Structures are given as C-alpha cells and as structure tokens.
Amino acid sequence: MHYIEVKNLAFQYEEERILENISFEVGASDFVMLTGENGAAKTTLLRNILGLLKPTKGSVQLSPINRLGERLVIGYVSQQVASFNAGFPSTVLELVQSGRYQRGKWFKKLDKDDREHVRRSLESVGMWEMRHKKIGELSGGQKQRISLARVFATDPDLFVLDEPTTGMDTNSREEFYKLLKHNSSEHGKGILMVTHDHEEIRHYADKHIELVRKEDSPWRCFSMDSCKELSKPLS
Amino acid sequence: MEMFFHGFMQRAFQASFLISLIAPILGLFLILRRQSLMADTLSHVSLAGVALGLLIGVNPTFTNILVVSVIAIVLEYLRVVYRTYSEISIAILMSAGMALALVLMGLNDGGATLSMNQFLFGSIVTISEQQVWMLLILTIIIGLLYLIFRKPLYILTFDEETAFTAGLPIKTMSVLFNILTGITIAVTMPIVGALLVSAIIVLPAAISMRLSNRFNGVILIGIVLALIGMFSGLVVSYKIGTPPGASITLILLIVFVITIFMKKILHYIKREKLFKSTDMSVD
Numbered sequence: 001m002h003y004i005e006v007k008n009l010a011f012q013y014e015e016e017r018i019l020e021n022i023s024f025e026v027g028a029s030d031f032v033m034l035t036g037e038n039g040a041a042k043t044t045l046l047r048n049i050l051g052l053l054k055p056t057k058g059s060v061q062l063s064p065i066n067r068l069g070e071r072l073v074i075g076y077v078s079q080q081v082a083s084f085n086a087g088f089p090s091t092v093l094e095l096v097q098s099g100r101y102q103r104g105k106w107f108k109k110l111d112k113d114d115r116e117h118v119r120r121s122l123e124s125v126g127m128w129e130m131r132h133k134k135i136g137e138l139s140g141g142q143k144q145r146i147s148l149a150r151v152f153a154t155d156p157d158l159f160v161l162d163e164p165t166t167g168m169d170t171n172s173r174e175e176f177y178k179l180l181k182h183n184s185s186e187h188g189k190g191i192l193m194v195t196h197d198h199e200e201i202r203h204y205a206d207k208h209i210e211l212v213r214k215e216d217s218p219w220r221c222f223s224m225d226s227c228k229e230l231s232k233p234l235s
Numbered sequence: 236m237e238m239f240f241h242g243f244m245q246r247a248f249q250a251s252f253l254i255s256l257i258a259p260i261l262g263l264f265l266i267l268r269r270q271s272l273m274a275d276t277l278s279h280v281s282l283a284g285v286a287l288g289l290l291i292g293v294n295p296t297f298t299n300i301l302v303v304s305v306i307a308i309v310l311e312y313l314r315v316v317y318r319t320y321s322e323i324s325i326a327i328l329m330s331a332g333m334a335l336a337l338v339l340m341g342l343n344d345g346g347a348t349l350s351m352n353q354f355l356f357g358s359i360v361t362i363s364e365q366q367v368w369m370l371l372i373l374t375i376i377i378g379l380l381y382l383i384f385r386k387p388l389y390i391l392t393f394d395e396e397t398a399f400t401a402g403l404p405i406k407t408m409s410v411l412f413n414i415l416t417g418i419t420i421a422v423t424m425p426i427v428g429a430l431l432v433s434a435i436i437v438l439p440a441a442i443s444m445r446l447s448n449r450f451n452g453v454i455l456i457g458i459v460l461a462l463i464g465m466f467s468g469l470v471v472s473y474k475i476g477t478p479p480g481a482s483i484t485l486i487l488l489i490v491f492v493i494t495i496f497m498k499k500i501l502h503y504i505k506r507e508k509l510f511k512s513t514d515m516s517v518d
Contacts, residue, residue: 050396050399050400051399052396052399052400074400074401075400076396076397076400078394078396078397087444088267088392088393089263089267089444089447089448089449089450089452089453090389090393090448090449090450091448091449094389094449094450095393098386098389098390098393101386101387101390101401102401102402105386106386106387107383107386132448133448134448160400
C-alpha cells in the first residue's frame with residue numbers, strides 16, 4: 001500500500017523552474033531517504049507532497065487511510081519552527097503532549113496511555129528530565145529533539161522529516177536511525193526523510209532518492225536520477 | 236463607594252469584567268501569531284464603521300461589526316499574500332480605515348463630532364445596557380470557543396505548517412479568529428476608545444507571558460492583570476475625570492514596568508544564591 005505517490009511532479013516559482021520529472025512512491029514500511037546538494041529543492045519537494053505548495057505539473061497522492069483502513073496520520077518535522085524563537089509560552093511536556101491531539105484527542109482529555117506515549121517519546125530523545133523547561137529556553141539541538149519527541153508521541157503512520165538530525169552527535173543520530181528503522185520494519189510506518197548523512201543512514205534506509213541538477217536547464221532546476229533500492233549488509 | 240450606586244458605573248464595571256475575561260485570550264493569540272498590530276488596524280477601521288453608522292443613521296455598533304468583519308477577512312487574505320512582510324497589510328488597511336472614517340465624518344457635516352469623540356477616546360458614561368448584553372454574549376462565545384478549540388488553536392499558533400499537516404482547517408480558523416477579534420474591538424471600542432482598545436487587548440497577555448511558562452497560565456494571569464488594570468482604571472477615570480481607555484492603559488503599563496523590574500531583581504537574587512552555594516561546595 002502506498003502512502004505517498006508522486007507522479008511526474010514539476011514545480012516552478014514564478015518563471016523559474018525548480019523541480020522536474022519527480023516520480024516515486026513511499027509505502028507502509030518503506031524507509032526512504034531524500035538527498036541532494038544544498039539548495040536542491042528538497043524542502044520544496046516535501047512541501048509539495050504535504051500540500052503546503054501546489055505542484056505546477058504532475059500530481060501528488062496522499063493516501064487518506066493507513067494499512068489498517070483508519071485515517072492516515074502524518075507526522076511532520078520541519079527544518080525550522082519560528083515559534084521556538086519567539087518565547088512561545090509552553091513547556092516541553094505541553095508541546096510533546098500536543099503530538100497526541102492528532103490521535104483523536106482534539107476534543108478529549110489525554111489518558112494514561114497518551115501520557116505513557118509522551119513519556120516514552122521524551123525518553124527516546126533523552127529529554128524527559130527537561131520536560132518542565134520552557135521551550136524557548138532550549139538550545140537548537142534540544143529544540144530539534146523535542147520536535148522529534150512530539151512526532152514520536154503522535155505515533156504517525158507516515159513520518160515526513162526534514163533534516164531531523166541537525167545538531168545531533170554521532171551516537172544520538174545512530175540511536176535515532178535505529179528507532180526509525182524499528183518503526184518502519186516492526187510497526188509498518190512509512191518514512192520519508194531529507195538528510196545529508198546518506199553514508200550513515202544507508203544501512204537503515206530501504207530506498208534512496210537523489211535530487212540532481214538538470215544540466216540542460218537554463219534554471220537551477222533539479223530532477224531525480226532514479227529511486228534506488230538499497231542493499232543491506234549481511235547481519 | 237458612592238460611585239457604585241450610579242447605574243452607568245455599575246454598567247462600566249460589568250463591561251470591564253467581561254472585557255478582562257476575553258482580552259487576554261485574544262491578546263495572547265494575537266501576540267503569538269505576530270498580529271499585535273492587527274488589533275490596532277481593526278480599531279482604526281472600526282472608526283470608519285462608526286462614521287458610516289452615524290452618517291446613515293443606523294446604530295454605529297452594528298455597522299461597525301459589519302465593516303470590521305469584512306476587513307478582518309481582507310486582512311487574512313493580505314497576510315497570506317504578503318507572508319514575508321505581513322506588516323504591509325496592516326499599514327495599508329490602517330491608513331485606508333482612517334481615511335475612510337475621515338471622509339465619512341466630513342460627509343456628515345460635522346454633526347457627529349461629539350459621538351466620534353466618544354468612540355475615539357472612550358466613555359464610561361455612555362455604556363448602555365444593550366452594550367453590556369452584547370459583551371456578555373461575546374464573552375460566552377469566545378470563552379466556549381476557547382474551551383472547545385484550545386488544542387487546535389495551540390497547534391495553529393505554534394506552527395501553521397504543523398497545524399496544516401495535522402489536518403486542521405487553518406484558513407477557516409484564521410479568518411474566524413480575525414472576525415472574532417474584529418467584533419470584540421467593535422463592541423469594546425465605545426468603552427475604552429478606538430485609539431487604545433488594542434493596548435487593552437494586548438497588554439495583559441504581553442505582561443503575563445513574562446510570568447508563566449505555560450499556555451493556560453499566561454491566560455489566567457492575564458485575566459487577573461486585566462481585572463486589576465480595568466477596575467483601577469475605571470476608579471481613576473471616575474475620580475479625576477480622565478478618559479477610561481487612557482487610565483487603564485497607563486495602569487497596565489505601570490504593571491508592565493513593575494513586572495520587568497521585579498523579574499530582574501528575582502533573577503539577580505537567584506544568581507547570587509547559586510554563586511553562594513557553588514562557592515560553599517568548593518570550600
């Protein structure tokens with residue numbers, strides 16, 4: 001079952017072509033990494049997929065349901081969240097708890113199970129001790145971690161992550177990739193992740209999409225080479 | 236005590252109590268959505284609504300609500316068009332509202348100057364029972380909407396893209412929020428005045444944001460601060476005959492300065508304590 005289906009997507013901003021000929025799928029249990037040089041429109045592609053931007057050509061289909069036939073829940077971590085820097089009056093715990101709202105809790109009280117999810121999510125990124133801190137007082141790396149904790153608390157069917165490991169050390173990155181891999185292979189989650197660490201992550205991801213610059217285009221336009229299946233080292 | 240026996244003062248206190256309940260809720264969302272000046276824009280526009288009402292002989296509060304609601308929708312459209320420079324929409328509509336108000340007042344041959352003054356600077360004498368009832372209905376609506384939708388509003392305010400991917404109707408929510416802000420300004424304006432209504436909405440939340448780490452905490456402290464500012468402002472206004480909006484704003488500003496000062500002192504004391512305990516542990 002495909003959670004994301006991108007067909008021949010093209011995107012242009014005013015007259016400038018930015019993306020062309022993008023086609024790929026992300027299914028349940030797929031761990032897909034998206035790479036490309038700086039300015040390769042990786043974030044623009046994610047924003048097209050999520051519906052934050054409208055493709056100029058082609059189509060993006062987001063499955064309305066997950067593999068169990070329930071409404072598909074998406075967990076998105078963007079590169080930068082403006083409110084983090086604006087003294088937003090919220091504790092770490094409040095923010096991570098808000099990840100549970102998407103799980104049918106917009107108008108209901110969070111229960112024991114929700115609180116357990118939140119605790120485990122905060123522990124998985126090493127932020128449980130910081131739960132009563134104001135989010136604006138955290139460092140860049142810590143803010144990134146609680147964004148991830150929030151998404152883990154949501155327990156989405158599809159993770160869409162934009163350079164989520166910025167500010168993490170090697171060990172934390174390794175732990176994070178293992179956690180994602182566990183989510184995709186054991187719990188059937190789909191993952192689409194923009195990253196620069198393709199050497200580190202290739203042992204965990206199933207597919208690799210690289211955005212490459214089109215040589216024949218007069219604009220700084222990017223396209224995808226192919227969607228490579230990644231071979232796994234023998235365990 | 237004698238002031239509490241006057242009907243107009245009783246209505247003024249009732250209205251102030253209700254404004255104190257809704258101002259911090261709207262104020263906090265306005266600040267966090269970087270729309271503090273939107274309240275100012277809408278108050279300028281609402282002058283045009285009042286001028287229109289006085290010109291055509293209809294209750295100015297009703298024409299005001301209509302005009303402000305339309306402009307609140309236009310504001311949201313312009314905010315999206317000029318996403319990077321969202322203050323442009325504020326600059327355009329603020330001057331447009333003021334210009335329109337002046338033209339409409341000019342067409343009225345100066346007959347409504349007295350009423351316009353009341354709307355500009357506010358008046359506690361003119362608060363009618365009808366206005367208190369309108370405020371009560373508005374307070375109930377805003378209170379209920381906040382209680383029901385506080386979780387979606389929290390996400391919308393935190394990050395619109397996160398809210399969108401979570402499946403929230405962000406456009407509809409933003410427009411409804413703007414309209415509610417507009418209606419609040421239209422109903423509150425005759426009491427506190429067009430020039431200072433935005434300060435009364437924004438200041439309690441701005442102060443309480445420095446006093447609480449939690450979202451609901453900011454709103455609760457904001458309500459207490461608004462009550463202090465509104466009630467003491469009314470008393471001052473009654474005793475020395477100053478415009479209520481100006482008295483309330485000045486009192487809230489004094490609270491703001493005291494808060495900053497106290498926070499600095501507390502921070503200093505905490506730091507000194509920490510240094511002392513570190514020194515002792517080294518010894």
